[in-house]
Amino acid sequence: MYASETDWRAVDGYFAGLLVAEDEALAAARQSGRQTTMPAAEVAPNQGKLLALLCQLAGAVRVLEFGTLAGYSTIWLARAAGPDGHVTTLELEEHNAAIARSNLERAGVTHLVDLIVGPAVDSARKLIAQDAEPYDLVFIDADKPSNPAYLQASLALTHAGSMIVIDNVVRDGAVIDPGSPDRRVQGVRAVVEDIAGDPRLEATALQTVGIKGWDGFLIIRRTS
Ligand code: DHB
Ligand code: MG
Numbered sequence: 001m002y003a004s005e006t007d008w009r010a011v012d013g014y015f016a017g018l019l020v021a022e023d024e025a026l027a028a029a030r031q032s033g034r035q036t037t038m039p040a041a042e043v044a045p046n047q048g049k050l051l052a053l054l055c056q057l058a059g060a061v062r063v064l065e066f067g068t069l070a071g072y073s074t075i076w077l078a079r080a081a082g083p084d085g086h087v088t089t090l091e092l093e094e095h096n097a098a099i100a101r102s103n104l105e106r107a108g109v110t111h112l113v114d115l116i117v118g119p120a121v122d123s124a125r126k127l128i129a130q131d132a133e134p135y136d137l138v139f140i141d142a143d144k145p146s147n148p149a150y151l152q153a154s155l156a157l158t159h160a161g162s163m164i165v166i167d168n169v170v171r172d173g174a175v176i177d178p179g180s181p182d183r184r185v186q187g188v189r190a191v192v193e194d195i196a197g198d199p200r201l202e203a204t205a206l207q208t209v210g211i212k213g214w215d216g217f218l219i220i221r222r223t224s
Pocket of ligand 1: 168
């Protein structure tokens with residue numbers, strides 16, 4: 001017997017209820033995601049906590065995020081990076097950035113975050129041109145067709161030992177369809193092939209189910 005989406009939600013709720021404390025600022029950020037151009041696309045609470053734990057377990061203090069939306073994952077990452085940490089987060093839409101700014105303020109992390117508005121590939125290119133200090137952790141969670149470009153930019157902005165996490169790599173299972181007409185699926189498949197062919201990168205991918213349905217995270221360690 002297969003578990004239904006109702007079951008996945010209930011199990012997410014069970015674990016989150018015991019393990020994932022979302023304070024008022026995180027809850028408000030998640031709610032306000034509905035007002036963005038990508039309603040309810042932010043990571044689930046248990047996934048936000050996973051990002052925070054990965055950040056802390058890796059000892060990451062400099063974090064780069066592609067795709068801010070309402071700043072929900074940004075808050076998790078900024079808090080995890082800690083008072084000496086820094087998050088640079090890249091957002092295409094000023095409409096979303098305005099929502100994120102008020103969420104970051106409410107969460108008390110504004111001083112830890114640089115929110116850069118514009119196409120993320122351009123923003124990343126500027127960071128590269130400015131010789132930005134390398135990042136320890138990168139979270140790629142923006143428009144999926146650009147995943148390969150975001151990975152390439154990340155490789156110019158990280159160091160041996162950095163971690164890169166990519167969201168939404170399963171896409172309801174469509175990732176295995178080479179003929180998918182969905183550009184988001186092709187963006188995932190292209191980046192998976194780039195990772196597989198890059199000797200500097202070690203990676204794995206995990207399918208997730210829960211309040212966001214059937215999707216997944218890809219986790220990369222840059223070895224050199
Ligand atoms: C999509 C993007 C996301 O970042 C997400 O978490 C869910 C869906 C999308 O492009 O469909
Ligand atoms: Mg996502």
